[in-house]
Amino acid sequence: MANIRPFRPQDEAQVTRLWQEIFPDDPPHNAPHLVIQQKRLWHPELFFVLEVETELVGTAMAGYDGHRGWLNSIAVKPSHRRCGFGEQLVRHAEIALQRIGCPKVNLQIRDTNTEVAAFYSKLGYRVENLISMGKLLSPGE
Numbered sequence: 611m612a613n614i615r616p617f618r619p620q621d622e623a624q625v626t627r628l629w630q631e632i633f634p635d636d637p638p639h640n641a642p643h644l645v646i647q648q649k650r651l652w653h654p655e656l657f658f659v660l661e662v663e664t665e666l667v668g669t670a671m672a673g674y675d676g677h678r679g680w681l682n683s684i685a686v687k688p689s690h691r692r693c694g695f696g697e698q699l700v701r702h703a704e705i706a707l708q709r710i711g712c713p714k715v716n717l718q719i720r721d722t723n724t725e726v727a728a729f730y731s732k733l734g735y736r737v738e739n740l741i742s743m744g745k746l747l748s749p750g751e
């Protein structure tokens with residue numbers, strides 16, 4: 611049976627292995643230890659893991675900046691996909707955001723990631739006609 615609970619420091623090694631497997635092309639500023647370090651400072655209660663038995667097979671990170679909520683790092687181990695775990699993680703994060711007053715949630719996916727777009731569409735997310743822009747604040751680090 612699956613269980614979703616908040617991240618604990620002792621999960622770091624398992625989460626790192628999972629993200630390295632699922633997000634192998636992530637840039638250096640998204641290195642798991644950096645992401646985890648920051649998330650433990652900012653809304654750590656919105657960082658969730660999903661366990662099946664004692665194995666950690668999924669993650670979800672949410673954030674709220676007081677205006678919009680965000681979903682990041684929704685990930686399910688390939689061996690455990692299409693069992694509803696991704697949906698459970700997203701719903702869990704959405705409920706946690708709602709509880710703290712967040713009115714809307716956004717997420718970003720690579721434009722080549724059509725499979726993940728299908729997943730989010732099934733969960734009620736719609737493509738919005740916006741241009742997503744970003745800037746590294748510490749280039750080279």
Ligand SMILES: CC(C)(COP(=O)(O)OP(=O)(O)OC[C@H]1O[C@@H](n2cnc3c(N)ncnc32)[C@H](O)[C@@H]1OP(=O)(O)O)[C@@H](O)C(=O)NCCC(=O)NCCS
Pocket residue numbers: 632681682683684685686687690691692693694695696697698718719723725726728729730732
């Ligand atoms: C996206 C992801 C989290 C989905 O996890 P999952 O546990 O397989 O998803 P679910 O089983 O809850 O799927 C719910 C529904 O979404 C849809 N869906 C899920 N994966 C899909 C895919 N690859 N292609 C098309 N539709 C998909 C299906 O309609 C599915 O329902 P069904 O199984 O009854 O058909 C998982 O594929 C993953 O970790 N992908 C890589 C990481 C990633 O790119 N994350 C998003 C960036 S933040």
